[in-house]
Structures are given as C-alpha cells and as structure tokens.
Amino acid sequence: MIQLAYQDSDRGDMYVRGRKMPGEPKVTLSQTQLRLGATFDLGGMPAFSYLQQPVGSLHPGGTLSSLPGASGFGDTTMLLAVWPYANHASQTYFAVGGYLTLPTGDYQAGRVLNMGSNRVSTALQVGLQTAVLRNLHWMGAVDGMRSGTNKEFGPLRREQDQEVLYTAQTGLRYDINATFALAATYFYTWGGETRVAGVAQNDRTQLERYQLTAIANSPVGKLSLQYGGDFRTENGLLEDRRWVVRLTRFF
Structure with a gap:
C-alpha cells in the first residue's frame, strides 16, 4: 500500500485555561505525508x-508574525x-494498534514552532467497527499516547515531560454505493499536562473537534477529502x- 496525503490547516484564537486571550494569532500548517504499508497474517x-513520513512548513501570522517559521521533515511514525x-x-x-513515533523531525530548541517534537512517543489504540444498517457503519476508538522527555525544550534547553494524552472518537460512515461514501467523526482529547524542569504548566488538554469525509473509489485508488476543525479547546491555539x-x- 502507498498513500500520499496533503494537509492544510489554520489555527487562530489562543486559549489559556478556557479563556480566550487578546490578540489575533495565526499559525498555518502545510504538510505532505507519505505512508507505506502492508497487510499480512x-x-x-x-x-x-505502515511507516509514515511527513514534510511541510509552519507559518506564523497575525500577532505571532514576529516568530520564525519552520520547515522540513516531521517525526516518523510506525504502526502495527x-x-x-x-x-x-x-x-x-x-482492532488493536501500537504506534511508535521517532524524533526524526526538524527541531530547534530556541524556536517556538517546530516540525519535530524532539522526543519518542508510543501509543496504544483499540477500535471497534460494525454495521448498523446495510449501508451504515459505526466506529469507535480510544487511544493513549505516552511521550518521552524532551531534553532541550525552549531557549534554556530545559527538560519537558508530558502526562499521557488520551483521545476517544466515534463516527458514522454511509456507503452511497460501491464507489462513493460519506463519513462524520467526533473526537475528544484530554490529559497531556506538561512539566518543564519539574514545574507543572497547568496546560492540560481538553479538546473537542470534528471531521467530515467524502470517499471515492477510482481505478487509480481510493481518494478521500476531509474537512474539520476544533469545536473548543481549553489550552492552546484553536484550529x-x-x-x-x-x-x-493497494497492491
């Protein structure tokens, strides 16, 4: 299997402990992903x-326009x-899946924005999919991601640790016919508070987002178009x- 993906996203309003901060920050991510996979017994x-390698760029704007952008390879992810x-x-x-993400991406401690995370991450996911009606399918999944220590965080190159980050998702897919399908998915992410030099940052993630998908099967492969964003976030930039x-x- 070979998959090629292009992602473009915009993040705007900044939230700290549920409160919108003043200013008009903006960060745009443009990224291409190459994924190589195989099925077996x-x-x-x-x-x-599969093995996935992204490459792309981050461009700050608005009240963040004085920050340097970033470009290059992102971290490499493997799944079994x-x-x-x-x-x-x-x-x-x-299904049960295990993920391993390696810190192969571009990273500089003095930059706020980086394509890489400078740490190893592992995740475990369980998922269930079943037919509700003949052409309607339901899916649900839960995963937990544990990250290693970033030993060069920020301009002072201090150690950054993060608690386990959890995500639950549920969605429906409707098969219009053998060629076309539509899907909608809801995600809820929580946890993941960070510590810098042992000091809690009070930045626990509490995020809700959605994703809409249109799928078409063609002679050259499966084509999908996805659109989504954040409903709300407790901390960080809202997508x-x-x-x-x-x-x-597939081959």
Missing part, C-alpha cells in the same frame, strides 16, 4: 503495518495493528479549519 489474525476479531458476514471488526486530501493505492 500474524498468529492467525489479519494484520497491517491486528484484528483479533473480524467477522465479514456481520461486518464487525475489533479553525483543516483540509486533507488522500490518495491510497
């Missing part, structure tokens, strides 16, 4: 693995997923919009 279970239960007759599938175009081809 693992212990009698269907399995899938297995399906302990896969019932094609009822279209019910239960106003996100566009993603993906082309996936």
Whole structure:
C-alpha cells in the first residue's frame, strides 16, 4: 500500500485555561505525508503495518508574525495493528494498534514552532467497527499516547515531560454505493499536562473537534477529502479549519 496525503490547516484564537486571550494569532500548517504499508497474517489474525513520513512548513501570522517559521521533515511514525476479531458476514471488526513515533523531525530548541517534537512517543489504540444498517457503519476508538522527555525544550534547553494524552472518537460512515461514501467523526482529547524542569504548566488538554469525509473509489485508488476543525479547546491555539486530501493505492 502507498498513500500520499496533503494537509492544510489554520489555527487562530489562543486559549489559556478556557479563556480566550487578546490578540489575533495565526499559525498555518502545510504538510505532505507519505505512508507505506502492508497487510499480512500474524498468529492467525489479519494484520497491517505502515511507516509514515511527513514534510511541510509552519507559518506564523497575525500577532505571532514576529516568530520564525519552520520547515522540513516531521517525526516518523510506525504502526502495527491486528484484528483479533473480524467477522465479514456481520461486518464487525475489533482492532488493536501500537504506534511508535521517532524524533526524526526538524527541531530547534530556541524556536517556538517546530516540525519535530524532539522526543519518542508510543501509543496504544483499540477500535471497534460494525454495521448498523446495510449501508451504515459505526466506529469507535480510544487511544493513549505516552511521550518521552524532551531534553532541550525552549531557549534554556530545559527538560519537558508530558502526562499521557488520551483521545476517544466515534463516527458514522454511509456507503452511497460501491464507489462513493460519506463519513462524520467526533473526537475528544484530554490529559497531556506538561512539566518543564519539574514545574507543572497547568496546560492540560481538553479538546473537542470534528471531521467530515467524502470517499471515492477510482481505478487509480481510493481518494478521500476531509474537512474539520476544533469545536473548543481549553489550552492552546484553536484550529479553525483543516483540509486533507488522500490518495491510497493497494497492491
């Protein structure tokens, strides 16, 4: 499998502990992702693995326009997923996936914006998908991500640690016919408070966002167009919009 994706997103209003801060900050991310994957059998279970490498740029604007931007490679992510239960007759599938993200991305301690995170991250995800009606499918998933220490955070190069970051998601997909499908997904992310030099930053994540997807199967592969953004965030920049175009081809 090979997948090529392009993502463009804008972040705007800054929130601190649920309060909107003054000013008009803006950060635009433009990113291309290459994903190489393969399906196989693992212990009698269907399995899938991939390696993903992003490259892109971050451009600050508005009240953040004085900050330097960033460009280059992002961190490399690898996935191994297995399906302990896969019932094609009822279209019910239960999957478990493990992620490993390596700090291969461009990073400079003195910059506020970076393409890389300068730390190793691991995540575990469980997901369930089943048919509600003949053409309507429901999915749900929960994951937890644990990150290692960034030993060069900020201009003083202090150590930054982060608590486990959790995400739950649920969504529906409607198959219009064998060629076209539509989907809608809701995400809730929480946790992930950081510590810098052992001092809690009171920046716990509490984020709600959505994603709408249109899917088309074509002779060259599966094409998907996604649009989404944040409903609300407790801390950080609110993502106003996100566009993603993906082309996936299986061999």
